[in-house]
Amino acid sequence: MRVGIAGLGTVGRGVVKILETHRDMIAERAGRPIEVVAVSARSRTIDRGISLDPYRWHDNCLDLADAEDIDLVIELIGGSDGIAKELVERAIENGKSVVTANKAMIAHHGVALAERAEAQGVGLKFEAAVAGGIPIIKSVAEGLCANRCEEVYGILNGTCNYILTEMEKTGRDFESVLADAQRLGYAEADPSFDVDGIDTAHKIAILASICFGTRLNFDAVTVSGIRRIAPVDIRYARELGYVIKLLGSATMENGMLDQRVAACMVDRGYSLATVDDAYNAIVFRGDFVEDSFYEGRGAGEGPTASSVVADLIDIARGNITPAFGTPANRLKEVPVAPQDALEASFYVRFYVHDEPGVLASISESLRDEEISIESLIQHGDPEDEQIYVVLTTHETCERRLLRALDKLKGLKSLVEPPLYLRIVSIREDDD
């Protein structure tokens, strides 16, 4: 199988390395050799630590889609639209299979691309687009496909998990940990894509489509990030037996799909709580298999390239499953669940002026919405004029909580709007 690679950043370099290092093993496993014929990238001369001499060079990556001696195009340019999408479309039209790590493109155009690929009878695979080195797309689309999925969720962004882990370890605040992460290259100069949850939203939208057999609906993901998480939340989380993680999650209830990205309080006894630093992890709950859990590197040259090359081997073997598990033109349109209908327990943190009656106002407001408080913590120095009041609720509907908080808006004692986070616990039957 003759392949062309567009994009020679971290992942592209890794793909070249694996194909060189494991040439014979891969030929054996794939049933035929996999050979890089040509490459294309922005600069030919930059030092990448690998030799490009064995490969034909194209200044224009679209040439890879047209070249007659190429069977498959690996798209590693990135970006949801533009040249990456053009390349993939053209390759498919020319009857070539495509492997990509481009989550933004798949989240926005994946179904349309899969329809074209399926009409053309070529493969479109993107294992590396979600959770780097964890073969989660293969696991849910193939290994767990006998189940009706009830819920899929996980830690899908290494940058956020790294920042939260550092905040937890050091007690430092978001801004300062982010600045360090940027210096170390763990976070982008413009970190918004990661820390505001958009990257996680791309990934959970892709997983949801595969798990539920629904048309990918990125716009319907409710997204928030980790900017508002403060050291005080990390401290209270520890006191209450939780760890704060940014989770992407998707559930199907009453035929309605709920997709969201939000920082959550995860029970310390739960496997997810032990997933630190740049690791990713996913929980899949199916009606027959019950819970299953996957953890591994979420990014990086080796892990991501490992997934790209696994896709190549799959296609070389002739395993061309529909990209989303279900044929793209059979993916169902389903209604979107109301954003505030979630049933859960919540952590709520108030920052208030320490005045008489504040606690009474808060507890009345919750009582009026029939929200019962599970625990309430108010530490603080009598000298402090502003204090934190933190509480956890029993299970309630998010709508009720929002109404209760809304009523408190007028409360003069509030220094800033309250922060609330969903609590994720182990189910009783999971032991």
Add this chain to the structure above:
Amino acid sequence: MRVGIAGLGTVGRGVVKILETHRDMIAERAGRPIEVVAVSARSRTIDRGISLDPYRWHDNCLDLADAEDIDLVIELIGGSDGIAKELVERAIENGKSVVTANKAMIAHHGVALAERAEAQGVGLKFEAAVAGGIPIIKSVAEGLCANRCEEVYGILNGTCNYILTEMEKTGRDFESVLADAQRLGYAEADPSFDVDGIDTAHKIAILASICFGTRLNFDAVTVSGIRRIAPVDIRYARELGYVIKLLGSATMENGMLDQRVAACMVDRGYSLATVDDAYNAIVFRGDFVEDSFYEGRGAGEGPTASSVVADLIDIARGNITPAFGTPANRLKEVPVAPQDALEASFYVRFYVHDEPGVLASISESLRDEEISIESLIQHGDPEDEQIYVVLTTHETCERRLLRALDKLKGLKSLVEPPLYLRIVSIREDDD
């Protein structure tokens, strides 16, 4: 795709239920309907909670291999030889694909069966044979196949893990927890297969063959079980920051394959340590992907049937990867690593008469083999005549430890032979 099912125990029942419950979803995902045509089992009349009316009945399961209206045979009879093997061989000879959950048969005859299946161009799949609901065979044979595997290990027997978890929770001894497990149906009347590690050995031998591309070599697995684990070991494990788990493990070093089943001390901070009760978990370490971790139900009707049906859907889709990832006739014969060459830290527990000089004898013997002691615990009431001396070593070679213990054999103070367990820690770079 028309299938025949041989064996209608727990798993067979689950397969029928899934195929009935998810008929339409499966047809969509598989690209064609999957239909049970005929079944065979020991008794036709036993109440299984499902109706067999829609399916043709055969008293002789071999008829399924001969029936012209059957494309694929599901073998759920069990046993490494006998009728199960005969059925599978005959189905393959007749050009039918086979799906089985029979780990004993695959561990003993898997390569020969795979060679026949590959020569015939039919599928042979056994996802359910290892770790019930976790699609670990697909993950290692396909999702991680771009890697040279360095190590694969895990908790592969639910009965042992349940017993060890109960011992940990309750402080009771092995015999009494086993008796309860037998009463509750979690352990067989003859528990040897599980508690002596043979079942785990079947599974790790299968995984090793796939992960390393080597000819399956069950006879080369060094096997021990959990009978000698005592409440005192559980207590010391806790004190030292470990949990005792029965691990199957396989590593390749210097071109030699090491496969073993043994109870180990697992660091409490490690994901594996949190895997309790009947759950299974596997760690795969590859040269590019680094560590990845999989956890889920190891057995039970739903999870195991989920894996069987996933195999069916794979074959219906035309995904017929070689059973062991590499074509069976290309699997390599590799030398077996010496049993005692393992480099590790160890936990050693001595039960001795509390006499002067015992500690000196033990420490001299270790010193003579250049084994350095990391920690030593000797609690005990001065009234007790027999006491436990427990120590952990720094990394050493198992051979040295065995020599040191051998020298102590003559020591009159020893009440029973010492017990030693390998310590499994998180690697530094795994954080």
